[in-house]
Amino acid sequence: MRRYSAFAIAREAARYHTGWGRAWRNPTPKKSYDIVIIGAGGHGLATAYYLGKNHGLKNVAVVEKGWLGGGNTGRNTTIIRSNYLQDESAAIYEKARSLYESLSQDLNYNVMFSPRGVLMLAQTEHEIRGYKRTEHANRLQGVETRFIGPKEVKRLVPIIEISGPRYPVLGALWQPRGGTARHDAVAWGYARACSDMGIDIIQQCEVTAIRQKNGAVSGIETTKGEISCNKLGLVVAGNSGVLAEMAGFRLPIESVALQALVSEPIKPAINVVVMANTVHGYISQSDKGELVIGGGADGFNNYTQRGSFHHIEETVRALIETFPIISRLKMLRQWGGIVDMTGDRSPIIGRTPLENCFIDCGWGTGGFKAIPGSGWSMAATMARGEPDEFAAAFGMERFIEGRFIDESVAAGVAH
Amino acid sequence: MLSLHCPYCGVDVDETDLTPGGEAHLVRSGSGSDDADFEAYLFMRKNPRGVHFERWRHSFGCGKWFHAARATDTLEVFGTYSAQTKEPPQDVQERIRARRPDWKGFGKGDRI
Numbered sequence: 001m002r003r004y005s006a007f008a009i010a011r012e013a014a015r016y017h018t019g020w021g022r023a024w025r026n027p028t029p030k031k032s033y034d035i036v037i038i039g040a041g042g043h044g045l046a047t048a049y050y051l052g053k054n055h056g057l058k059n060v061a062v063v064e065k066g067w068l069g070g071g072n073t074g075r076n077t078t079i080i081r082s083n084y085l086q087d088e089s090a091a092i093y094e095k096a097r098s099l100y101e102s103l104s105q106d107l108n109y110n111v112m113f114s115p116r117g118v119l120m121l122a123q124t125e126h127e128i129r130g131y132k133r134t135e136h137a138n139r140l141q142g143v144e145t146r147f148i149g150p151k152e153v154k155r156l157v158p159i160i161e162i163s164g165p166r167y168p169v170l171g172a173l174w175q176p177r178g179g180t181a182r183h184d185a186v187a188w189g190y191a192r193a194c195s196d197m198g199i200d201i202i203q204q205c206e207v208t209a210i211r212q213k214n215g216a217v218s219g220i221e222t223t224k225g226e227i228s229c230n231k232l233g234l235v236v237a238g239n240s241g242v243l244a245e246m247a248g249f250r251l252p253i254e255s256v257a258l259q260a261l262v263s264e265p266i267k268p269a270i271n272v273v274v275m276a277n278t279v280h281g282y283i284s285q286s287d288k289g290e291l292v293i294g295g296g297a298d299g300f301n302n303y304t305q306r307g308s309f310h311h312i313e314e315t316v317r318a319l320i321e322t323f324p325i326i327s328r329l330k331m332l333r334q335w336g337g338i339v340d341m342t343g344d345r346s347p348i349i350g351r352t353p354l355e356n357c358f359i360d361c362g363w364g365t366g367g368f369k370a371i372p373g374s375g376w377s378m379a380a381t382m383a384r385g386e387p388d389e390f391a392a393a394f395g396m397e398r399f400i401e402g403r404f405i406d407e408s409v410a411a412g413v414a415h
Numbered sequence: 416m417l418s419l420h421c422p423y424c425g426v427d428v429d430e431t432d433l434t435p436g437g438e439a440h441l442v443r444s445g446s447g448s449d450d451a452d453f454e455a456y457l458f459m460r461k462n463p464r465g466v467h468f469e470r471w472r473h474s475f476g477c478g479k480w481f482h483a484a485r486a487t488d489t490l491e492v493f494g495t496y497s498a499q500t501k502e503p504p505q506d507v508q509e510r511i512r513a514r515r516p517d518w519k520g521f522g523k524g525d526r527i
Contacts (some may be wrong), residue, residue, distance in 0.1 A: 241462030252458035254437065255487070300417070300435035301487045303464045308416055310431050343458045400454040 001196035003108050023188060024195035029202050029227050033061045035382060036220060036229040038207050038243060040064030042073040042183075043360055043367065044235035045190035045201070046375020047382070049107075052197040054376070055383035060199045061229075063222060065206035069187025072237050075305075075337035076368040077260050077282060077294035079273050081118040081178035083145045085134050088393035088405050089346060090141040095390060096373025100181060103372060109189030111181045112287065116272050118178030119153060121322070123167035123278040131173040145175045156272055159325045166321065167279055180273060180284055186371055210246045216355035217247070232357045233382055238303065238338030240361040249353040251361070252399045253340045257307035258297040258365050261315075261334035263326065265289030270323075279318030291326060293319060297339060297365055307336040339364050344404035349377055350387045350395035358382050359396070420495045421473045422481050428473055436470030438462075439482045440502065440522075464488050466511055466518050468503060471495075484511060 012019055037044045040062045051057040080100055082093035100113050122128045131147055138145040150162045153172045162169040191201055209221040219228035234243045238255045265288050275282040282294045295315030298308050312334055320327040342348060342362035349360045360378040363370055380388035387395055393405060417430040438460050444452040467487045472480050484493040484507050494507040502521050511518050
């Protein structure tokens with residue numbers, strides 16, 4: 001791999017940018033790999049990357065039915081934070097956030113991580129109590145957050161209306177080290193680094209069956225032929241149920257559509273991420289100037305990557321009450337992604353009923369922020385054959401044991 | 416916007432007047448059942464990419480629960496029917512078969 005650097009820009013500029021070359025190879029699949037990961041989104045590519053980097057396992061393939069980073073990795077609102085209530089969640093999300101801090105250097109690829117700070121608005125008395133509790137929990141977990149009053153919110157976000165008639169801003173949970181990153185770049189950076197280590201990323205290769213022998217996985221059948229493997233990782237977010245059915249087990253997961261939208265670009269107006277969970281909308285401004293807006297998920301099973309329009313309406317309605325200045329903005333694009341929601345709104349990482357088949361799924365509406373931590377943990381889990389320190393609490397067996405990591409109650413909404 | 420026919424009111428209802436209730440025809444496992452059955456009843460879902468039978472409640476209307484047969488990959492609705500049944504009525508199943516010749520039938524072809 002030719003490293004990207006200031007010197008490389010000068011060198012390529014001198015030859016009219018004709019020498020950059022491809023960022024990753026486009027290989028034909030081999031007959032067999034030690035490990036196959038299904039799903040070349042952020043989580044799948046991160047898993048492959050850390051398998052190679054942390055565990056020296058490089059005879060790995062990542063197969064993807066579409067194009068890499070074309071699912072939820074390219075459809076989210078790019079928010080990165082780790083201010084979770086439950087210890088298990090805070091641990092893995094904080095691991096991810098801290099990996100994001102050095103990811104550009106690590107991958108030699110600018111993922112444009114911007115630790116601009118994340119505000120979660122408290123707009124009811126209950127939310128104040130809830131966030132103060134989270135602040136205390138975060139302090140014990142070593143996650144830096146602070147509950148701040150409305151004046152400080154106004155100072156951080158001058159365009160906010162704090163004395164709104166229905167839901168005044170009463171304070172906020174402030175995580176100064178949270179922020180955003182360029183979502184596509186995260187997938188591309190991992191893909192480039194994987195490809196450089198000799199890991200094959202095979203796009204437009206849909207898995208049609210999972211082969212097994214004596215209760216253990218032996219390979220997959222794809223639209224590009226059969227590939228045998230010793231270990232298989234399912235990292236397919238919204239399509240987890242489809243793959244699990246092929247592998248012969250069920251998941252405590254339902255796939256629903258989650259939508260986002262962006263406005264026309266405007267001059268810099270807001271330099272932090274604001275999440276308003278009571279009215280249910282979140283907003284940040286991209287480097288291009290667009291306001292990136294996310295809202296609520298649909299409540300019914302859906303694989304179409306199209307959501308219901310009334311959610312867009314509700315989200316925008318809520319946000320213009322909090323940010324009256326944006327009420328005349330035109331919205332440029334809206335889109336949907338299929339998210340995999342578990343019963344307790346926490347992810348699943350670990351073994352499955354099929355031997356040597358591992359799963360990393362259930363990140364629901366908040367997977368982007370977790371990509372490096374999820375990949376780190378999934379890679380360790382697959383390499384060892386048993387859950388690592390982060391994954392231990394997130395096994396599927398927690399549903400039969402009633403040992404939930406209940407972020408749905410902690411957050412009050414999907415997160 | 417999704418629109419479903421309420422079999423009780425006899426009117427077409429917009430999604431905003433309805434509450435989705437997840438997979439229909441689950442076998443209820445109560446006290447005395449083993450852990451695996453109880454887990455399956457509470458959490459494990461078929462979540463298919465294709466024909467799905469599900470519960471809906473006409474919240475801003477009659478308030479009654481009913482069932483819908485719907486495709487999760489196209490959002491096509493095959494029909495709605497009373498919740499007081501253990502399997503979809505024949506006419507709904509016929510309609511699904513007409514639209515999806517490779518559909519294996521209610522509860523058939525389930526590997527799990």
